[in-house]
Amino acid sequence: MESNQENRNEHALLRLKRMAGIATNEEMEQLERLEQDISDKGHNPKIGPTQEGYTEFESFSLSLDTQAAKEKVWGRYQDHRARKRKWVLGAAAAVLAALLLSSVYFLRNGSGSTLEPPVLQGVVLSTGNSGESYGLDHMDPQQLLTNNGSLKVALTAGKMDYSANAEGLKKSHNLKVPLARTFELVLADGTKVHLNAGTELSYPTSFKGDTIRRVRLKGEGYFEVSHNPAQPFIVEAGDATAVRVLGTSFNVSCFEEEQEVRTVLVEGKVGIHLDAKNYSDKAVHLKPGQMSSTDRNAKTTRITEVDTDLYTSWVRGQLIFQETPFSEIKKRLERKFDVEIVNRVPRIEATRYTGIFKDEDLGAILNVFARYSDFEFKKENHQIIIEEP
Amino acid sequence: MGEAKKQEVRLRDRETFDQVFGSYYPILVFHAVKLLDGDRNQAEDMVQDVFVKILDLGKVFENEDRLGAYLYTMVRNQCLNHKKFKQVRQLYAEKEKASAKEAIPLWEVPAQEESYRYLRDALTKLPERCRQIFELTLRGYRIAEIAQEMGISEETVKSQKKRGKALLREHLGHLRTLTLVAWVLA
Numbered sequence: 001m002e003s004n005q006e007n008r009n010e011h012a013l014l015r016l017k018r019m020a021g022i023a024t025n026e027e028m029e030q031l032e033r034l035e036q037d038i039s040d041k042g043h044n045p046k047i048g049p050t051q052e053g054y055t056e057f058e059s060f061s062l063s064l065d066t067q068a069a070k071e072k073v074w075g076r077y078q079d080h081r082a083r084k085r086k087w088v089l090g091a092a093a094a095v096l097a098a099l100l101l102s103s104v105y106f107l108r109n110g111s112g113s114t115l116e117p118p119v120l121q122g123v124v125l126s127t128g129n130s131g132e133s134y135g136l137d138h139m140d141p142q143q144l145l146t147n148n149g150s151l152k153v154a155l156t157a158g159k160m161d162y163s164a165n166a167e168g169l170k171k172s173h174n175l176k177v178p179l180a181r182t183f184e185l186v187l188a189d190g191t192k193v194h195l196n197a198g199t200e201l202s203y204p205t206s207f208k209g210d211t212i213r214r215v216r217l218k219g220e221g222y223f224e225v226s227h228n229p230a231q232p233f234i235v236e237a238g239d240a241t242a243v244r245v246l247g248t249s250f251n252v253s254c255f256e257e258e259q260e261v262r263t264v265l266v267e268g269k270v271g272i273h274l275d276a277k278n279y280s281d282k283a284v285h286l287k288p289g290q291m292s293s294t295d296r297n298a299k300t301t302r303i304t305e306v307d308t309d310l311y312t313s314w315v316r317g318q319l320i321f322q323e324t325p326f327s328e329i330k331k332r333l334e335r336k337f338d339v340e341i342v343n344r345v346p347r348i349e350a351t352r353y354t355g356i357f358k359d360e361d362l363g364a365i366l367n368v369f370a371r372y373s374d375f376e377f378k379k380e381n382h383q384i385i386i387e388e389p
Numbered sequence: 390m391g392e393a394k395k396q397e398v399r400l401r402d403r404e405t406f407d408q409v410f411g412s413y414y415p416i417l418v419f420h421a422v423k424l425l426d427g428d429r430n431q432a433e434d435m436v437q438d439v440f441v442k443i444l445d446l447g448k449v450f451e452n453e454d455r456l457g458a459y460l461y462t463m464v465r466n467q468c469l470n471h472k473k474f475k476q477v478r479q480l481y482a483e484k485e486k487a488s489a490k491e492a493i494p495l496w497e498v499p500a501q502e503e504s505y506r507y508l509r510d511a512l513t514k515l516p517e518r519c520r521q522i523f524e525l526t527l528r529g530y531r532i533a534e535i536a537q538e539m540g541i542s543e544e545t546v547k548s549q550k551k552r553g554k555a556l557l558r559e560h561l562g563h564l565r566t567l568t569l570v571a572w573v574l575a
Contacts (some may be wrong), residue, residue: 009500019527
């Protein structure tokens with residue numbers, strides 16, 4: 001078995017070299033001899049590294065967040081150490097307390113209490129693997145800086161900027177935008193992301209050393225990706241689509257409750273992968289002004305020409321509808337105004353409307369539809385009820 | 390990679406840990422996913438547990454090969470234990486399915502997967518563009534398609550590919566064999 005194993009190892013290495021296209025003639029001959037030998041012994045010489053196998057692994061490893069896992073493992077180890085040290089310290093303190101009737105010295109080293117975390121309102125940032133969360137609305141930006149040492153983040157109302165952190169501390173952050181709000185994010189590479197209401201984005205605080213810039217989106221985001229062909233940018237939109245980008249502006253919408261993931265390209269070039277984890281399938285490319293709609297279940301993508309304004313108006317706070325069915329308008333209003341709309345007038349569900357709203361409130365907007373389609377609406381607790389007159 | 394193998398490996402040294410983890414984590418999870426019939430989250434947990442355990446124990450390895458062998462073995466044993474436990478719970482429900490997958494003898498898997506790790510490590514050492522071109526090539530993209538995908542000329546693709554090959558030869562060429570003799574085959 002031992003020599004068999006050595007054979008296998010040598011065999012694997014030679015196949016690897018052939019695969020990478022760097023095997024010498026001598027090594028090719030050696031490989032042939034070895035495969036002959038292996039099959040003479042009644043084994044299958046085709047077992048071993050293959051191009052497909054490697055590609056599968058390569059894709060797989062791209063889909064792993066190795067950096068985050070690494071920090072997690074190291075953090076767990078540090079935790080264990082700290083716990084051990086605390087225990088030793090605690091014992092020492094007890095002895096000292098008995099001697100000196102005072103253990104104040106050790107108490108001061110305690111690393112914070114374990115109170116129940118408060119429920120956070122507004123825009124919430126979760127950092128690293130320790131799962132600490134911050135409500136950004138009432139937060140002193142210094143808090144992030146001091147807590148994380150070398151992390152350079154600027155926080156202003158409605159906007160967070162990591163662009164000074166290109167070379168800084170690398171952590172995995174997650175930002176949740178509540179309903180009825182939007183938020184602007186500048187990532188470490190200068191990429192701008194506008195996040196729509198009810199959206200969540202996970203991203204690293206720095207892309208340093210990454211082969212690809214990868215973010216995960218749940219909800220809707222408008223991306224202006226900074227150009228860097230050596231480090232492609234990929235948006236993983238739910239589990240149905242990945243958008244591969246070279247430097248470009250586009251909108252991705254992948255709310256969980258919606259059947260389709262939609263990507264609208266404003267300028268530049270993007271490729272759409274159905275394999276959202278490994279991107280192993282061949283990309284479908286979009287041209288500016290095109291939209292891809294990927295059906296989550298059917299796993300199919302269709303491409304249509306669209307007016308990109310329709311899909312990006314939310315960035316400017318506008319609502320634009322063009323031949324949009326009321327069922328969809330309802331969802332967009334619910335997100336924008338954080339309400340639940342109950343429609344008891346089935347006849348309007350499929351009615352299509354066209355119009356632009358700039359900064360009207362919900363009442364004014366619904367009024368327009370009510371007058372046009374002859375229905376009434378009222379507010380009941382947290383719901384808006386639409387009824388026949 | 391090749392020359393450093395003689396050295397003692399202390400995983401508690403942060404720099405060593407970073408390097409070892411970055412190199413081994415993906416292939417170990419890849420390996421574990423197969424052993425766990427595709428349960429990816431479980432696989433990641435298993436591999437992380439193994440690393441934490443080694444750190445907690447403060448184990449020092451004679452060289453990287455020893456560490457590698459230990460890692461694969463630990464991961465495999467953990468996965469098989471986990472599966473056994475699950476199988477008992479499921480009252481042999483999927484026993485048949487599991488045994489059908491044994492077409493590749495277990496002891497042959499590591500050689501194959503180690504070679505993937507070597508190649509990946511070598512590829513990550515290439516300049517970005519070279520590496521990208523190589524990866525696309527391995528995926529079966531042709532030169533024209535690579536040029537299109539990356540928005541560069543075919544000439545550039547060709548010259549980068551050539552350069553990549555030379556560099557890979559440097560990284561992989563000196564290897565005489567995958568030194569995996571230290572397998573503990575439980």
